[in-house]
Amino acid sequence: xxxxxxxTGLFGHPVGHSLSPLMHNxxxxxxxxxxxxxxxxxxxxxxxxxxxxxxxxxxxGVNVTxxxxxxxxxxxxxxxxxxxxxxxxxxxxxxxxxxxxxxTDGRGYVRSLTEETxxxxxxxxxxxxxxxxxxxxxxxxxxxxxxxxxxxxxxxxEKAEQLAAHMKQAxxxxxxxxxxxxxxxxxxxxxxxxxxxxxxxxxxKTEASPLPAETLHGGLTVSDLIYNPMETRLLRDAKxxxxxxHCGVGMFIYQGALSFEYWTGRPAPVNVMREVVMDALRG
Ligand code: ATR
Numbered sequence: 001x002x003x004x005x006x007x008t009g010l011f012g013h014p015v016g017h018s019l020s021p022l023m024h025n026x027x028x029x030x031x032x033x034x035x036x037x038x039x040x041x042x043x044x045x046x047x048x049x050x051x052x053x054x055x056x057x058x059x060x061g062v063n064v065t066x067x068x069x070x071x072x073x074x075x076x077x078x079x080x081x082x083x084x085x086x087x088x089x090x091x092x093x094x095x096x097x098x099x100x101x102x103x104t105d106g107r108g109y110v111r112s113l114t115e116e117t118x119x120x121x122x123x124x125x126x127x128x129x130x131x132x133x134x135x136x137x138x139x140x141x142x143x144x145x146x147x148x149x150x151x152x153x154x155x156x157x158e159k160a161e162q163l164a165a166h167m168k169q170a171x172x173x174x175x176x177x178x179x180x181x182x183x184x185x186x187x188x189x190x191x192x193x194x195x196x197x198x199x200x201x202x203x204x205k206t207e208a209s210p211l212p213a214e215t216l217h218g219g220l221t222v223s224d225l226i227y228n229p230m231e232t233r234l235l236r237d238a239k240x241x242x243x244x245x246h247c248g249v250g251m252f253i254y255q256g257a258l259s260f261e262y263w264t265g266r267p268a269p270v271n272v273m274r275e276v277v278m279d280a281l282r283g
Contacts, residue, residue: 006035007057008263011050011072012065015039019280020063023256023273030272033264035060042068051075054094060263061093063256069103069133076101082144085170086137091259104258105134105251106141109225111258112250114145119193119221119244122146127188129181129210130197131159134225138197139163143171150176151191153184155198185215194238196224201232209233218242227252230281253277 010020016039024037040062042050047068052075054062064072069088073079076092079101083089089101114121126147128139131154139150150167154160160178167176179187188194188211200210206229216222222238223246235245257268 001036002034004034006033006263007038007059008035008061008063009038009040009059010063010065011040011042011047011068013042013044013067015041015065018065019252019277020065020256022280023253023277024260026276027256027260027269027273028264030269031264031266033266035264047071048075051092051099054092055097055099059094061091061259063259064090064092073101075099082106082140085140085166088133088137090255091262093262102259102262103137104255104262106137106139108253108255108258109138109251110141110145111254113223113246116250117221117223117244117246122148124193124221125149125191126193126195127151127153127184127191128195128197129153129184131156131163131178132197135197136163136166138195138225139167139176140170142195143167143174143176147193148174150174151179151184151187152176153179153181153187155181157181181210184211188215188220189217192219192221194220194222196222196226196232196234199226201234202226203228207233209237211237213237213240216241216243220244221246224248225251227281249277249281250274 021037021039028035077098083103086103091102093100152160152164157180164176164178200208216238220243222243224232225248227248230247253273260268
């Protein structure tokens with residue numbers, strides 16, 4: 001660190017367990033870039049001041065995490081089209097004093113899913129579990145990347161219906177419909193891709209699964225956004241049925257890789273980022 005160091009970081013609350021500083025600092029180092037990444041635990045009453053500080057301090061940008069992905073949008077000069085559709089920003093880029101908001105979560109997810117499983121989205125028929133913030137980012141990115149058909153299943157079916165309507169408006173050529181979570185078995189039987197975005201199965205309740213194992217089959221690719229644990233109960237059940245599985249750690253890595261690319265203008269060292277994150281998760 002010296003007088004030329006370019007600063008980036010993370011705004012959230014809490015941020016103490018985030019792996020982003022480790023991942024980004026290792027990536028900057030691997031590319032020989034004089035950049036640093038720090039985590040900032042921001043009090044809810046100081047979000048606007050924190051965003052203004054990015055400009056005042058000449059930081060190159062920040063990631064934004066829970067619970068500020070929606071609130072920061074009010075304090076930016078510009079919000080990218082995709083982030084507007086998702087309704088949340090996870091990356092701020094400081095373009096010479098102009099703060100621009102992006103959302104790399106959905107695109108990061110799609111890059112991870114397609115590169116790690118090799119599936120062709122255009123030939124998939126998918127079921128998405130959940131209709132919260134994560135589901136929204138993933139749904140729009142999948143449909144924009146060419147997924148032709150999506151069933152959104154959620155415990156609160158009204159939220160699935162709202163999300164489906166929003167997606168049909170954003171990507172009119174796609175077929176999108178909504179179902180209650182407990183009525184998803186039939187749709188799943190004829191689907192090739194299952195994406196799970198709810199918190200069910202997350203540490204510490206690792207024995208929970210959003211679906212009975214009998215509803216899974218060997219023709220599925222099952223993708224769980226959860227990465228703690230890396231192998232959820234759902235993924236274990238899916239593997240036992242002969243399905244291909246995909247875990248959420250890649251989404252975390254690629255959303256970071258896309259942020260890195262916005263800030264530095266260079267391709268992210270994805271393998272280095274993956275290695276440091278996997279080492280940290282394995283303890
Ligand atoms: P995120 O930003 O991680 O998506 P969120 O916006 O709070 O978080 O959304 C959480 C999602 O997990 C929702 O789809 C929620 O279902 P509801 O809309 O019915 O609340 C789902 N979810 C969380 N706990 C659940 C549970 N025990 N059973 C079924 N769905 C659950």
